Amino acid sequence: MNYRNMTPDQRREEFARCKAKYDGLKAAGLKLDMSRGKPGKAQLDLVSDILTVLTSPEDCFADGMDVRNYGTLAGLPCAKALFAEILGCRPEECFIGGSASLTLMYDLISKAYTHGLLHSEKPWAKLDRVKFLCPAPGYDRHFRITESFGAELLTIEMTPAGPDMDQVEELVKDPEVKGIWCVPKYSNPDGIVYSEETIRRFAALKPAAPDFVIMWDNAYCVHEFDGDYVPFPDIIALCREAGNPDMVFEFASTAKITFPGAGISVMASSEANIAYISKLMGVQMISYDKVNQLRHVRYLKDKEGTLALMKKHASVLGPKFRMVLDTLEREIEPLGIAEWQKPKGGYFVSVNTMDGIAKRTLALCKEAGVVMTAAGATFPYGKDPRDLNIRIAPSLPPVDELRQAMEVFCVSLRLAALEKLDS
């Protein structure tokens, strides 16, 4: 029954029931971590064969070179071909990175500040002010990169079709607005897939800043946990066709395909952008780890091989997400105190509670031994203006622990809502 339709007496009874349940769970002394999108051990064990694909000197030759030695700044051609097939772009549009696409994103923004991007009139550090668009809820590590360089972060509302494009189109008329963070497929944390219309409006943007950059973090490009792989448009081609060839940088990695701390990553963009950035990157490094690039190519083989592996990941992740979504549906949906998307891929379930109870819910969870992503983390500056968004990361704990964690979460949310309704 919807909490708002209850009488105060009914809510008092409900509160007492929830409190008793909460105290019982608390007494169990749980210690569960659902704070980050970390794959669980069963997923890591799926990819053990990657450890032994290269075992001899002869294994280490590819693309006409000894991958153990120096050189080849932008990465092995075979690694470019792998990512190009996965993303739907061209191999020559790919720059292969190290274990973290986050580092490629940071380095791009850092270079925009110190040296400028291809079409910058000045390095951003020489400007009075830089503004950056942040669809929220979003990924805290994205926001923190631009925040750390002193950019002013402007929140863009998320809709079920992606960022509110009316807002975006309006704000890019300001030449101080230099870019936007996007997770276009299974957005972090909502799990929203940007609609075709949203994507086309992105490609057709006419920003006032000549060096406006769409940071297109396609982190979950092949990360369906429910159902088959969903094809997704190539933003680089779309931007080119719309006359904005150099407006987008796309990022992806194998962090959630092979090993989170030891995968390979890619930055993809127009050939002109890759040439420009390679010149700057050439001062920073000789190349990223090509042995690990070759390990990945030999292990994953191609898009088909990658999708087959992702099916195995889905068989581990699927039951975890179903547990979360089923529990929410059963325990929370009838009460009218929260809403959420029902994602089919990605790493999160994002719950929007009634206003003003996210922090309190997470404090109750923590008291009972369940750590979740800090409230507010999904908004610029870590401040959720309505204190309503909670990011659930179900990937790390085994299903049994997850069941307990969700019990704690649901009863905490109920208590917080009841407190609020009668405050």
Next chain:
Amino acid sequence: MNYRNMTPDQRREEFARCKAKYDGLKAAGLKLDMSRGKPGKAQLDLVSDILTVLTSPEDCFADGMDVRNYGTLAGLPCAKALFAEILGCRPEECFIGGSASLTLMYDLISKAYTHGLLHSEKPWAKLDRVKFLCPAPGYDRHFRITESFGAELLTIEMTPAGPDMDQVEELVKDPEVKGIWCVPKYSNPDGIVYSEETIRRFAALKPAAPDFVIMWDNAYCVHEFDGDYVPFPDIIALCREAGNPDMVFEFASTAKITFPGAGISVMASSEANIAYISKLMGVQMISYDKVNQLRHVRYLKDKEGTLALMKKHASVLGPKFRMVLDTLEREIEPLGIAEWQKPKGGYFVSVNTMDGIAKRTLALCKEAGVVMTAAGATFPYGKDPRDLNIRIAPSLPPVDELRQAMEVFCVSLRLAALEKLDS
């Protein structure tokens, strides 16, 4: 016989002899690359066992964690312990990087510009001018980092005991002078080992800039090719004892211990500096590749294991360096047209010709199919004011090819000298 003591007629005869030899070599159609300090295939094959030290999930646990997963920004404790033992510093003074120490150096300078170092009054980007000291001949990639951020590069003369410390002590009185590049052991390219006095004077510097930084690139810390390992002072302790605990960052890597393109690296400094930098690095990444860190620790084990491997590298490199040094001694020394150090470690032999013939010598080499590091590369802005320094990198070619390359080099140098003396 010294060319200067010859009569013009004698020199003409000598020129004709050299020209005939040069033309013969040129006709052989050689294609040899001695441009960079790249290990040769025989060296890479020495370390093949590193490919198979981790083969199962169980192998991937260390220091109480699953190294395949996210986390542990500053690197595995066991990797810190390995580098600390090699460098003589403390494990907690180490931050473990990816495959390139160059990237750690770049990132440190980049952050000095965008965010400032621990004792910076302002980020360097906000200053009118930044000057950086460059002992030369030195490493072109060092100079290029500071050049790319717009620093003014000031050349410091090299002596057989290291950089001219009188010059350094004088220049650091200028608050615009923000740091210095150093390769203290087997300097690139001279192969000079800084003397104890030089090192103590470095540690005791009293720069006007509170954020003056010594970039101590200990790239060749265990890289003897002739004779036993030579112990070397811990600059971090020396700076601490001299009251300058935060003035130095030391760098090293396994690039020339395991695989050049796929090793691990370290940045070592005071705990206060590492804490400060970790906060900034935490925005850029979650951690470097810990699987590769563990591979290295399991493979190298400790300093003793590392030194034993370096003996094997020496058995490959030693004959190559002897070939270069013996050839120079035999072919060039009597002529009085060039001088060089006789290094016992590192990756280069650096030849100082008589003034004004380095470029011409390398042009002749190239014409005969032998590519060397570009003339001038070892000086700031790529400009050798006296056009005399040539860096020879003997590591890549097999000994037989090296013999041919040195023949080409020596006869090219003789021709260039003779041209000059009679011009």
